[in-house]
Amino acid sequence: MKRWNYLLGGLALVFLGSQLVPNELPAVESTNPGDIIASGTVPDDVASLLKKSCYNCHSNETEYPWYSHVAPSSWLVARDIRAAREELNFSMWQDFDMMDKLGKLDDISIEVGEGRMPLTIYTMVHPSAKLDDAQRQLIVAWAEATMDVVAEEEDEESEVDEQE
Numbered sequence: 001m002k003r004w005n006y007l008l009g010g011l012a013l014v015f016l017g018s019q020l021v022p023n024e025l026p027a028v029e030s031t032n033p034g035d036i037i038a039s040g041t042v043p044d045d046v047a048s049l050l051k052k053s054c055y056n057c058h059s060n061e062t063e064y065p066w067y068s069h070v071a072p073s074s075w076l077v078a079r080d081i082r083a084a085r086e087e088l089n090f091s092m093w094q095d096f097d098m099m100d101k102l103g104k105l106d107d108i109s110i111e112v113g114e115g116r117m118p119l120t121i122y123t124m125v126h127p128s129a130k131l132d133d134a135q136r137q138l139i140v141a142w143a144e145a146t147m148d149v150v151a152e153e154e155d156e157e158s159e160v161d162e163q164e
């Protein structure tokens, strides 16, 4: 029995000690003028899917769950959010140029179409973020249609440039 006490005591110390390791969760910004949904190119049904299944990782509007404040899960959350925002940050959409937007939309249609996003580790903890087949289709169709829109906008802009 005594050995177990030592072991549990040791584990408790490691757990408490790990809480002291500094861990910066990426910052939350509630006002994002360059947000993709604010730009008006996302219909309401797609916007609500992106909000529920992607925004916690791929935007500046992360709502951190309780376990993101407790080590060691906080380290994993911080790493995932940082990586996710680096790959694709819906809050910074207007900062991307046309090629970036096209690349990201293409990635979205592939990742969502093949069921790789949202990450399984996330939907296990947040089942309401799961997408069914119809919802996946909706996002894929939107991403593909928006690639045409983005390319056309660029065409129009370069025509204006030529006339000037």
Ligand code: HEC
Binding pocket: 050, 053, 054, 055, 056, 057, 058, 079, 080, 081, 083, 084, 087, 088, 104, 107, 108, 111, 112, 117, 118, 119, 122
């Ligand atoms: C739990 C957080 C999380 C959620 C929720 C999430 N992603 Fe991701 N996503 C990541 C991380 C982390 C990466 C970068 C590493 C990787 O590819 O696994 C990523 C990468 C991506 C990439 C780039 C992939 C590549 O390698 O080119 C795209 C596109 C993407 N996600 C789209 C989405 C979309 C769309 C949604 C919602 C339907 C979504 N993700 C939901 C965490 C998340």
